Amino acid sequence: MNSxxxxxxxxxxxxxxxxxxxxxxxxxxxxxGSVVPIFYNLTIGLRGDAxxxxxxxxxxxxxxxxxxxxxxxxxxxxxxxxxxxxxxxxYDVADQLVESGLNARLTTEEQTQQLTVPLAQSLAADAxxxxxxxxxxxxxxxxxGLFSASYIDEATxxxxxxxxxxxxxxxxxxxxxxxxxxxLKAKFxxxxxxxxxxxxxxxxxxxxxxxxxxxxxxxxxxxxPIMSTYLLAFVxxxxxxxxxxxxxxxxxxxxxxxxxxxxxxxxxxxxAFGELFQQSYQQLGNELLQYATTPRFPHNSMENWGLVIFKxxxxxxxPGVTDGWTQKEFTIRNIVHENAHMWLGNSVTCKWWSYIxxxxxFARYYEFFMGQELYPEYxxxxxxxxxxxxxxxxSDSQNxxxxxxxxxxxxxxxxxxxxxxxxxxxxxxxxxxxxWRIAMGEENFNLAIQxxxxxxxxxxxxxxxxxxxxxxxxxVQESVLNQSYYDFTIQVGYPRIIVSLSLDDHMxxxxxxxxxxxxxxxxxxxxxxTVPITYTTNLAPNFQNLTPAFxxxxxxxxxxxxxxxxxxxxxxxxxxxxxYRVFYNEPLLGRIQVALTxxxxxxxxxxxxxxxxxxxxxxxxxxxxxxxEVFEFMEYMSTETEYIPWYAAYVGMERIAKxxxxxxxxxxxxxxxxxxxxxxxxxxxxxxxxxxxxxxxNRNMQxxxxxxxxxxxxxxxxxxxxxxxxxxxxxxxRETFYCAASRSGGYSxxxxxxxxxxxxxxxxxxxxxxxxxxxxxxxxxxxxxGKGNSVDLKIAGxxxxxxxxxxxxxxxxxxxxxxxxxxAEALESWPKTAQALSDLADYFTTREQxxxxxxxxxxSQTLFGSSAETLSQALATVDSNVQWAEQRLSKLVSFLxxxxxxxxxxxxxxxxxxxxxxxxxxxx
Numbered sequence: 001m002n003s004x005x006x007x008x009x010x011x012x013x014x015x016x017x018x019x020x021x022x023x024x025x026x027x028x029x030x031x032x033g034s035v036v037p038i039f040y041n042l043t044i045g046l047r048g049d050a051x052x053x054x055x056x057x058x059x060x061x062x063x064x065x066x067x068x069x070x071x072x073x074x075x076x077x078x079x080x081x082x083x084x085x086x087x088x089x090x091y092d093v094a095d096q097l098v099e100s101g102l103n104a105r106l107t108t109e110e111q112t113q114q115l116t117v118p119l120a121q122s123l124a125a126d127a128x129x130x131x132x133x134x135x136x137x138x139x140x141x142x143x144x145g146l147f148s149a150s151y152i153d154e155a156t157x158x159x160x161x162x163x164x165x166x167x168x169x170x171x172x173x174x175x176x177x178x179x180x181x182x183x184l185k186a187k188f189x190x191x192x193x194x195x196x197x198x199x200x201x202x203x204x205x206x207x208x209x210x211x212x213x214x215x216x217x218x219x220x221x222x223x224x225p226i227m228s229t230y231l232l233a234f235v236x237x238x239x240x241x242x243x244x245x246x247x248x249x250x251x252x253x254x255x256x257x258x259x260x261x262x263x264x265x266x267x268x269x270x271x272a273f274g275e276l277f278q279q280s281y282q283q284l285g286n287e288l289l290q291y292a293t294t295p296r297f298p299h300n301s302m303e304n305w306g307l308v309i310f311k312x313x314x315x316x317x318x319p320g321v322t323d324g325w326t327q328k329e330f331t332i333r334n335i336v337h338e339n340a341h342m343w344l345g346n347s348v349t350c351k352w353w354s355y356i357x358x359x360x361x362f363a364r365y366y367e368f369f370m371g372q373e374l375y376p377e378y379x380x381x382x383x384x385x386x387x388x389x390x391x392x393x394x395s396d397s398q399n400x401x402x403x404x405x406x407x408x409x410x411x412x413x414x415x416x417x418x419x420x421x422x423x424x425x426x427x428x429x430x431x432x433x434x435x436w437r438i439a440m441g442e443e444n445f446n447l448a449i450q451x452x453x454x455x456x457x458x459x460x461x462x463x464x465x466x467x468x469x470x471x472x473x474x475x476v477q478e479s480v481l482n483q484s485y486y487d488f489t490i491q492v493g494y495p496r497i498i499v500s501l502s503l504d505d506h507m508x509x510x511x512x513x514x515x516x517x518x519x520x521x522x523x524x525x526x527x528x529x530t531v532p533i534t535y536t537t538n539l540a541p542n543f544q545n546l547t548p549a550f551x552x553x554x555x556x557x558x559x560x561x562x563x564x565x566x567x568x569x570x571x572x573x574x575x576x577x578x579x580y581r582v583f584y585n586e587p588l589l590g591r592i593q594v595a596l597t598x599x600x601x602x603x604x605x606x607x608x609x610x611x612x613x614x615x616x617x618x619x620x621x622x623x624x625x626x627x628x629e630v631f632e633f634m635e636y637m638s639t640e641t642e643y644i645p646w647y648a649a650y651v652g653m654e655r656i657a658k659x660x661x662x663x664x665x666x667x668x669x670x671x672x673x674x675x676x677x678x679x680x681x682x683x684x685x686x687x688x689x690x691x692x693x694x695x696x697x698n699r700n701m702q703x704x705x706x707x708x709x710x711x712x713x714x715x716x717x718x719x720x721x722x723x724x725x726x727x728x729x730x731x732x733x734r735e736t737f738y739c740a741a742s743r744s745g746g747y748s749x750x751x752x753x754x755x756x757x758x759x760x761x762x763x764x765x766x767x768x769x770x771x772x773x774x775x776x777x778x779x780x781x782x783x784x785x786g787k788g789n790s791v792d793l794k795i796a797g798x799x800x801x802x803x804x805x806x807x808x809x810x811x812x813x814x815x816x817x818x819x820x821x822x823x824a825e826a827l828e829s830w831p832k833t834a835q836a837l838s839d840l841a842d843y844f845t846t847r848e849q850x851x852x853x854x855x856x857x858x859x860s861q862t863l864f865g866s867s868a869e870t871l872s873q874a875l876a877t878v879d880s881n882v883q884w885a886e887q888r889l890s891k892l893v894s895f896l897x898x899x900x901x902x903x904x905x906x907x908x909x910x911x912x913x914x915x916x917x918x919x920x921x922x923x924x
Contacts, residue, residue, distance in 0.1 A: 029112050029412040030181070034072045037179045037186040038128065039064035043218075044146070044175070045193035046163065046236065048139075053148040053161045055139050058193075059083075061176045063131045064186075067123035075123075075131060078173035078180035079108065079115035080145070085177070087134035088117060093127060113173055113180075113414075133177050139163065145174025149296035154254045163236040164294055164309060166302060169353055169417050172229035180229050183351040183460040188224045193217070194236055201250060202234040203227075203306035205288045224305065225285030226458045228349050233304035235292045251293040255316055261323070262315035262331050266291065268374055269339045276370070277343055278450050284347045285458065291315060291335075301334050303341035303363075310334065321761050324731030325693045329378050336374070337367035343453055349460040354411035356420050357404045357489075358463065361429020364388065369434070378693050379644075384434070385576050385607055386647045390614045392427040393581065396493055397618070399521040404429050404489045405463050431579050432488045436470060438546045438577040439532045444473040463489055480551050484530040487554060488579060495529050496581040496619075497552065497572060501588050505566035508535075511558040515581050517622045528554035534574040537567050538595065543605050546577045569595050575607040581615045583624070589633065596636040609640070610648040617652030627656065627892040637675040641682045643698035650705060656892070657709070659885040661845045662807045667896035669709040676706055677713075685717040685737070687730050700736050707740035708804055719744045734762070738769035739804060747773035751783070767793055771800035776812050785826045794826055798836055802843055809843045810852070816840075817856050820863065834867035838874035845885060850878045 041062040048054025065075070079085070088102035099120055107116045123129060140147040149162045165175065173180045192200045196215040200206075204222035212218055224232075239250040242259050247266060249259045270289060274280035281289060286306045293312045301310045314334045317323040344366075345359035368384040395401060402424060411420055437445040452461075452469045467485050474481055488494070495512040502509065514527045532548035552559055569591040572582045584592060592612065595602035601609065616630040634649060653672075660668055683699040691699070706714035722741035729737040742750045747770060754766035767789075773779050779801065784794045798816075802809045816823055816837070824833040841853055853875060861868040 031076055031078075031114075031179060031184070034069040035065050035067050035075050035077075035123070035179075037063055037065050037184055039186055040176075040178065040188045041191075042176055042188060042232075043191040043193065044137075044234075045218075046195070048161075049195040050161070050197035050238070051159075053139060053163050057137050057139060057146065059133075059135045059137050059176055061133050061135075061178075063133075063178070064128055065131060065179075066128050067125050070122075070125045072123040072125075073119050073121075075117040075119065076114055077117075077177055078113050078170070079177045080113055080174040081108075081110055082138040082140075082145075082174055083177060084136045085115075085133055086136065087132070089132045090117075090119070091130040091132065093129065095130070098129065113170075115177055135177065137175060140174065143296060143298040144171045147296075149294050151252060151295045153252070160238055160252070162239075162294055164292070164297075165233045165235075165304075166298060166309070167232055167304075168230040168302060169356075169421070170230070170414060172232060175232075178229045182228045182230065182349050182353065185226045185228050185349065185458070185460065187226055188232055190221045190224075190232070190234060192219050192221075192234055192236065194219065198236050198238060200234055200236050201239075201290055201292060201307060203232065203288075203304060204286060205245070225347070227305050227346060228460075231303070231305045231346055233302075233307045233309065235294075235307065235309070237292075239292065241290075246287055247289050249291045249293075249315065251312070251316070255293070255312070258316040258318050258322075261317045261328060262291070262335065265332050265335045265374075266339075269336050269370070272370060272374060273339055273343060273366075276446065277453055279343070279453060279457075281342055284342060289342075301338050303338045303345060305342065305346040308338045310338075318759075318761070320728070320731070321759055322731055324733075325378075325696050326732045329375075329380075329693070332371050332375055332378070333367045333380070336371045337363045340366040340370065347458055348453055348456040351460045351462050352408060352411070353417045353420050354408050355405040355463050355489075357425050357429035358461070358466065360421075360426045361404070361433050364426040364430035365433045365437075368430070382606060382644045382694075384430075386610055386614070386644055386651070388427040389431045389434075389576065389579070390610075390648065390651070392424060392431050393494065393579075393614075394517075394618065395424055396428055397515050397517045397622075399518075399523045401492045401523075403492050404432065428579070435488075435532070435578045439476075439548050440470065440474045441547070444475075445470075448473040476548075476551070480530060480553075483554060484532075484551070487529040487531075491527055491529070493523070493527055494580045495531060496583045496615075497531065497533070498583045498585065499570060499572050499588060500585040501567060501570065503562075505568070506563050508537075508561045508563070508567065508570055509558055510552055510560075510572070512552060512554075512580075515618075515622070517618065519622075529580070530554045531580055532578050533559070533572065534577060535570055535572045536574060537563070537570045538602070539563065539565055539567060541571075541603050543571070543574050543603060543608070546574055571604060571608055573608075573611065575605055576611040581618065582611070583615070583619060584612075589629075593633050593636050597639055601639070606642045606644040609642070609645040613645055613648040613652060617648075617655075621655070623888075627889060628895045631671065631892060631895060634675060638678055640675075641679045641698075643694040643701070646679065646698060646701065650701060656889065657806070658843065659845055659881060659889060660893070661885075662810065664893050664896070665709065665807050667893075667900040669711065670900045671896055672706065672709055673711045673713070676702060676711070680706060680711075680713060685714060685740075686721055687733055687737075696730070696732050700733050703733075703740055704736045707743060708806075710807075714740070715744045719746070722746050722749075735765045735769050738766065739772035739800075742770050742772045743774055743804065747775055747779070764793070764796075768796060768800055771797035772804040773801075774805055774808065776801045776805070776808060777815055780812075780815060785822050791827050791829075791832065795832065795836055799839060802840055806843060809840070809845075810849055813840060813844075813849070813852060817852075817860070820856075820860055824863070830864050831867040831870070834864050834870040838870050838877075841874040841878050842881070844878045845882065847882060850875075850882055853878060 043060040045058035047056055085103050085106060088106060089100045090098040090102060092098050102117055105118045143166055146163065146165050150159050153160045170180050172178050190202045194200055194217060196217060200219040202221045203224045207220050207222055210218045240253040240256050241248045241250045242256060242263050243249060249263050251259055270281050288306050290306065291308050291310060293310050293315060295312050297309060297311045300314050301308060315331050317327055340363040341359060344362040350356055350358045368380045372380040411417060448469045452466055456465060471478060471481055493514050496515040498511045498513065500509045510533060512528060514525050516523050516525060519525055531552050533550050533552050534546055534548055536542050550559060569588060596604060616633060619625045620627045620630050637649060640646065657668060680702055683695060683702060685703050703714055707718055718740040738750050750766060751770045754763060754770055757763040757766055771779060783789060784797050802812045824830050827833050844850060844853065857871050857875060861871060864871060
């Protein structure tokens with residue numbers, strides 16, 4: 001491996017930005033680093049019994065540590081206020097007492113959660129000591145530190161308790177005094193005292209259990225690998241395990257049969273990563289990997305080394321209820337994500353939270369692309385674009401964005417650290433990592449990551465460490481990589497690449513400008529980037545070669561390419577491999593649309609079709625083009641049947657459809673019916689076992705949209721199928737189909753299904769589906785105002801009424817406000833009533849609706865007390881929404897009206913196709 005020296009002034013600048021922070025403010029929250037931990041011997045004694053977990057626990061911890069500086073006269077570590085220290089002593093390497101009674105001299109800083117142990121004499125540099133604490137702690141009521149969760153055992157109908165931990169990012173300090181920073185890694189030996197009737201699992205294998213008397217036992221576990229405090233975990237429960245001594249899934253006994261699929265995924269994923277990284281899981285230092293489920297958790301899952309914790313819903317597939325394609329994909333992605341962390345995060349750890357993307361970006365990347373390798377039927381490589389890359393591009397074009405690597409001094413407090421755990425940290429980083437992998441080639445990328453994992457095995461690093469190893473395996477000029485790495489990790493945002501065709505179609509030009517949804521939001525519009533450019537033309541189309549043709553430098557103004565033959569069209573950013581948007585100046589956009597209407601869309605792949613659609617909607621949102629141009633371009637979709645472009649289209653249309661008035665909706669409905677005719681004909685509204693995964697997803701989406709907007713073909717097919725059959729739709733499709741059926745006359749029957757259903761998951765599906773009915777007054781009076789349904793179901797049902805029938809928003813509002821006290825009584829709360837009205841008002845699209853709401857507010861605000869402020873804010877939002885639509889959608893509304901006013905919709909489609917063909921011939 002090449003030397004890890006810093007090779008350029010640019011990388012030095014990167015380091016300067018990333019590592020500034022050795023100031024007094026930083027030291028208030030960061031430990032000074034004069035002492036480092038080596039080993040924790042931790043004992044937790046639970047005070048409760050099997051029927052009651054209790055609210056406190058007893059703790060003892062022996063921390064072996066070492067002074068790395070001379071003349072250290074105090075030890076500072078972390079401790080939450082809920083930890084009460086009873087004893088504190090210091091021992092030397094021979095276990096001889098150095099100082100006792102230290103608890104009397106301890107000082108704490110609540111704001112920084114730091115505990116300082118003053119010493120009578122300095123620690124010897126590089127010598128080991130043991131710091132001992134005896135303390136009591138609190139079982140938390142929220143989902144941090146050590147907390148409890150409960151469930152009802154179906155066999156006995158008794159409440160059962162689970163005690164479990166969530167230490168990330170800085171919650172280990174709620175469980176024991178510790179050096180609670182990711183770089184301060186150590187080994188752990190854990191002992192958990194518990195009542196009889198419960199069992200304990202932790203990061204490593206159970207070695208023995210000792211009987212303490214009085215029906216209490218202590219479970220002792222093997223020493224962990226060197227790891228960060230946030231990865232320590234244990235679960236105390238009555239769970240049942242599926243699997244063996246090295247790999248298992250633990251869940252409540254009633255759910256045992258629901259873990260078969262997730263266990264099969266786990267069996268495949270772990271060895272696949274071992275092969276990819278050329279380092280098996282066992283070689284990392286832990287023989288054991290367990291998954292445990294919980295009914296209550298702050299996230300979907302957590303990557304504790306050797307004991308991954310999942311919410312129940314993530315890894316449980318109940319036959320016929322939650323075992324559809326969507327749920328299985330959810331399980332696959334989460335298991336792959338958390339397994340990736342065993343290497344990237346657990347073995348190799350970021351030095352500080354300001355670049356947590358080193359963990360989460362890679363885990364998100366492999367979630368989709370290792371998932372694609374193992375389960376290609378889900379086409380996760382394509383799904384990544386519309387579900388993650390597009391989301392990142394949207395967020396990263398606003399002032400609320402943040403860089404992948406934040407300056408060190410900006411990430412200090414608990415709130416700062418939480419701020420780093422957002423979608424950009426996951427999704428942008430994964431997108432940028434994908435860009436690097438494609439640009440340097442998969443083989444080189446894999447070699448770089450393998451060396452990265454070997455070089456920093458069981459230690460911590462920064463983005464610089466990754467850069468050096470990527471550079472060692474990258475063929476581009478070092479200055480290009482330096483600049484591009486800086487631009488996408490330290491800078492915020494990304495560019496739109498502007499593509500033009502000139503000189504009688506012989507010259508392609510590229511330029512760039514930072515893309516912002518609102519150029520006046522305070523963001524820096526002058527930022528530029530060094531980006532890889534890939535492209536192909538109609539002359540020799542090749543969408544498979546994703547190696548960059550060149551890099552558009554941030555310092556250069558533009559880049560030109562001369563072709564001896566005239567070019568008809570060009571596609572840039574092949575398969576949207578790179579992290580930017582592409583703006584096609586005319587006549588390119590029109591020519592691309594013509595190309596898309598040809599056989600097989602002229603070979604233009606789904607990734608680029610989706611990218612163009614998503615880019616156009618965002619350019620219109622930013623005011624760079626009008627929405628008419630977007631909707632004109634989407635006429636090509638009358639020949640589109642693939643899920644990925646359609647998903648991008650519906651994401652874009654959602655914002656538009658929600659702002660159209662009831663009077664404008666019929667023209668939108670007709671437009672949508674026209675462009676979706678081919679895909680609906682292909683998929684139909686039924687289901688069969690031979691469906692491809694993305695066809696399942698696509699049908700679900702098409703029926704949800706087309707039936708919602710009263711497409712007669714969709715509505716009639718659903719009605720006929722519903723009335724003629726009794727078979728339950730697949731779990732993926734159940735709510736969508738029954739919602740459409742309820743809307744088209746099947747309300748009473750769907751409501752009967754709801755009343756008879758005993759499975760709570762299907763019961764909620766039937767309720768939401770029944771609430772799609774257009775017989776809104778009957779549903780409101782009998783079901784939402786009636787007895788027997790929970791407040792949460794009533795709120796969800798009310799929202800379904802108008803969300804699924806947007807043309808009925810006004811009469812639904814009038815019905816509700818005829819007697820608002822009835823709704824307040826049904827929801828058992830004026831604040832909840834105010835929020836329900838606020839949510840409804842978000843669907844208002846006219847000045848008349850705004851006036852209705854304003855009049856209601858003036859007449860009824862006193863009923864709401866302090867919650868009237870919620871209504872006041874909703875009024876302001878309505879005004880803003882209506883004003884936006886008036887300013888931005890007027891041309892689109894005219895376009896849709898004119899389009900619908902032609903002699904016939906079939907004729908319109910034919911004429912448009914003819915016009916496109918003529919345009920193409922003229923341009924030729």
